[in-house]
Amino acid sequence: MSSSDAARQEGNEIYITAGPGVAPVVRIERYQKSLIHYQRALQSAINNQERSSAYKNLSVTTQNIAMLLLEQNKVDMFLFYVKECFTYGNKAVSTGKDIKSESWIKNINERLKNIFSEAFDWIMSLRQAKRIAVLHRFSSVPESKHHRTRLLKQLAKEYFNISVVALEKNDYKESIRALTEMYTPLTKLEELASQGHDMFLEYFVDDLKEDCFKNRCIAESLQKRMLADELLESTLYNTEELDMKRIWQVIDHYTESIVLTRENDVEQEAISLTRLGILYHKVLLQKTKAKEILMRVLQLAQCLYPRNLNDEKWFRDASDIISEYQQEQKRKEEKEWEKSRQKYVESxxxxxxxxxxxxxxxxxxxxxxxxxxxxxxxxxxxxxxxxxxxxxxxxxxxxxxxxxxxxxxxxxxxxxxxxxxxxxxxxxxxxxxxxxxxxxxxxx
Structure with a gap:
């Protein structure tokens, strides 16, 4: 018996004593002791036959420790041993692929698959902030492209979800931050897709990049609109005279906001157009321009059918002003008609x-x-x-x-x-x- 085989046998004798029925703390302690002997077996190995066997023992033992730590909710230690399990398992496969049986290789891969599923399910059970932090730490662990892809996909989805929710709350800063963080996993996924010529992964990345671009446009549009709102309020209420230079800056911000949302978000475009129309109506008193803008708002509103927009302030504001213009036009036409018809009444x-x-x-x-x-x-x-x-x-x-x-x-x-x-x-x-x-x- 070689010194490597002897060390592995000593480790196995301790490993057996850590079976079910023993207290978890004691089991972990015994597994850790067996790891010392397996490490010695690895160091003294003189060929791949001995190395692959030592790696397998190390992978199996770290997997058992990881699962026990998961039950105790010891996150950091759990992740450490999961990493160790994947590292040793992948090395066992690479060193034993030419000398070990097919069933031996399959057994290790099944173990890695199971530990990954356990780890992934546990990650998904965490709160979002913790889940993202763990995904960041764990995404670089598996050498398997499939496993890394799944982790990176989930990480990208988490950030995109944060972006969407932030936009619903009009929090453009958080949305842009999440989209910026999303760049890292997307880039890594793009690299994985190009390395393996994975068409489906390429489609996933392309679709997510397109969604990311749209959300960034919407977030930046919201930023421009809020900046315009603040500048307009400051101009109207904090200065004695109307500063036309600042008013034109406000118009520029609203216009940029409209352009950013065009073909990306109908409702956000309609909101920015409404603000611009109100400015022309109330501040610049340019009714023709205001009517043109607000009629465009009502056209966009039709695209949102069958949604009921009566509870939306932007829709009510645009509708009220257009109705006011229509009533004014009607009164004007009636007055002109009354004047023109008077001579016929006399005859x-x-x-x-x-x-x-x-x-x-x-x-x-x-x-x-x-x-x-x-x-x-x-x-x-x-x-x-x-x-x-x-x-x-x-x-x-x-x-x-x-x-x-x-x-x-x-x-x-x-x-x-x-x-x-x-x-x-x-x-x-x-x-x-x-x-x-x-x-x-x-x-x-």
């Missing part, structure tokens, strides 16, 4: 007096018969009503008849160029009177 005055007299003295049936026979709605194509049926209509059908008449004479259906403005104003007056009759009958 129609004799007819209007007759209309008013009929409305005041005749029944609804007779009013409708008079209108349809004396002032037929000439703009209605294929117009046809039964005048006799209207004259004999019962009281409960009058509201429906009035509603139809309002539709027949409604000015929105009249082309002023074809039928003339005077005719359009005449129909408008008819509809006003018919609508008043209809309103009176609502409760009937």
């Amino acid at each position: 129609l005055m004799p007819k209007l007096h007759v209309l008013q007299e009929k409305m005041n003295t005749l029944s609804i049936q007779k009013i409708l018969v008079w209108l349809y026979t004396q002032h037929c709605p000439k703009h209605c194509k294929k117009f046809n009503v039964d005048v006799k049926a209207i004259s004999e209509a019962p009281g409960d059908s009058l509201k429906k008849l009035l509603a139809k008449a309002i539709v027949h004479y409604h000015p929105d259906k009249i082309d002023a160029e074809e039928h003339g403005m005077e005719y359009k104003v005449w129909c408008e007056e008819i509809v006003k009177n018919l609508t008043a009759k209809y309103e009176m009958m609502k409760g009937v």
